[in-house]
Amino acid sequence: MKFVDPDGREWENPEQAQQLKNNINDKISYLNEIIYSRQDIIKRGGLTQEKMENYNCEINALNDRISELNSSIADINQLGNDKKNIYILNNNGQLQGNVFKNQDGKISINVGIIGLMIHEIKHVSQSLDAGRLEFNKENMLQYYASGIEAQIKAEIAAYKAQFSYNGYFPIASFWSPNDITPQMIGNIRKKDGSLLYPGIYNFYNTKK
Numbered sequence: 001m002k003f004v005d006p007d008g009r010e011w012e013n014p015e016q017a018q019q020l021k022n023n024i025n026d027k028i029s030y031l032n033e034i035i036y037s038r039q040d041i042i043k044r045g046g047l048t049q050e051k052m053e054n055y056n057c058e059i060n061a062l063n064d065r066i067s068e069l070n071s072s073i074a075d076i077n078q079l080g081n082d083k084k085n086i087y088i089l090n091n092n093g094q095l096q097g098n099v100f101k102n103q104d105g106k107i108s109i110n111v112g113i114i115g116l117m118i119h120e121i122k123h124v125s126q127s128l129d130a131g132r133l134e135f136n137k138e139n140m141l142q143y144y145a146s147g148i149e150a151q152i153k154a155e156i157a158a159y160k161a162q163f164s165y166n167g168y169f170p171i172a173s174f175w176s177p178n179d180i181t182p183q184m185i186g187n188i189r190k191k192d193g194s195l196l197y198p199g200i201y202n203f204y205n206t207k208k
């Protein structure tokens with residue numbers, strides 16, 4: 001019989017989780033620098049109405065990103081505080097992420113870039129919030145609830161988090177994470193041209 005150490009669960013490698021939080025905090029500082037520089041320009045005055053509105057719009061969008069990034073730090077802490085599971089950040093160099101339950105019961109977050117790590121961690125956090133950390137037959141994490149609406153909600157939040165770190169979305173360009181729509185996510189395609197989320201695409205493009 002094995003005994004479970006009540007305090008020994010969290011991140012398998014806490015330094016790695018801390019490194020990820022440091023990366024996110026560095027990004028927050030960087031975005032704040034941009035905000036200060038824009039505020040300086042506005043303070044100096046002499047801008048056209050249009051320029052000023054543009055800068056204010058950019059500042060709002062940067063603040064939206066910062067608040068998402070703070071929420072991602074909270075997600076990392078949430079996994080660290082989960083006494084039931086051990087999480088492994090597995091930087092595998094891949095551009096497609098997944099969350100996988102290993103044979104020893106540890107949960108691997110497999111992904112090669114920081115933005116996607118944040119994306120996948122958001123899905124784990126959603127499942128913990130819902131009290132439903134479930135894996136399918138292939139040992140891949142399921143969405144926090146069944147049904148297309150839950151999938152849409154889950155992906156919107158995950159892409160907002162991801163975009164807020166790297167400022168990049170596969171098929172469109174914009175400033176604020178709040179500009180991401182479910183239709184945009186439905187239109188993301190894999191390298192081979194096939195849809196990444198056919199269920200979401202069909203939800204918006206099939207006549208009902």
Ligand SMILES: [Zn+2]
Nearest residue numbers: 119123155158
């Ligand atoms: Zn996702």
